[in-house]
Amino acid sequence: MWPWGHLAVAYLVYVVYTRFDPTRRQTAATLTALAVGSQFPDLIDKPFAWTFGVLPSGRSLAHSVFTLLVLTVVLHRLAVRYRRTDLSTAFMLGAFVHILTDMSPTAVAGLLGGDLTQLQWLRFLVWPLQPPPPYANDTSFVEQFASLSFEPYVLFQFGLFGLAVAVWLAHGAPGFREVTRQSKAVFTESAD
Numbered sequence: 001m002w003p004w005g006h007l008a009v010a011y012l013v014y015v016v017y018t019r020f021d022p023t024r025r026q027t028a029a030t031l032t033a034l035a036v037g038s039q040f041p042d043l044i045d046k047p048f049a050w051t052f053g054v055l056p057s058g059r060s061l062a063h064s065v066f067t068l069l070v071l072t073v074v075l076h077r078l079a080v081r082y083r084r085t086d087l088s089t090a091f092m093l094g095a096f097v098h099i100l101t102d103m104s105p106t107a108v109a110g111l112l113g114g115d116l117t118q119l120q121w122l123r124f125l126v127w128p129l130q131p132p133p134p135y136a137n138d139t140s141f142v143e144q145f146a147s148l149s150f151e152p153y154v155l156f157q158f159g160l161f162g163l164a165v166a167v168w169l170a171h172g173a174p175g176f177r178e179v180t181r182q183s184k185a186v187f188t189e190s191a192d
Helices: 003-019 028-051 065-081 085-101 105-112 116-126 141-146 152-170 176-191
Strands: none
Touching: 003 028, 003 085, 003 152, 028 085, 028 141, 028 176, 065 085, 065 116, 105 116
């Protein structure tokens, strides 16, 4: 999935999450944490695999459920100390949604149909216990973007992004007013 698809799905899941409890709010800080979390696995794995050659694949260390579970515990403990569990929750929700949306729709459909050979495409979830699956474009950013074509799955992701923006606007663009209000205050103070 492309970055805009990860962001869109993470936001839509977060909207549902905040609807279950009225004390959960969408703020500039939580939405920023969510956005960074939704990109986190790729921000770690892709450069370390493609640019530095330290990881075996662009889906390995930070795409592993084991890594994210350890990170969840560490971030939660820090968040409790600083009374910002809203931020750690938003970040981790984004990161977990990322790895779930990286599961190939073909592999998931195959598994649901009983084709266990499709499990090979989900091995990244348990790295390093299993090697990551081989990906055709798992060598560089240039190769990855050069392979971008407007096939139905990519267009679907653009549609998801549009839907996420529409939902965000329908909810009053949460976080946006907060940021613009703070910006106005900074400019007003500097003019004095």
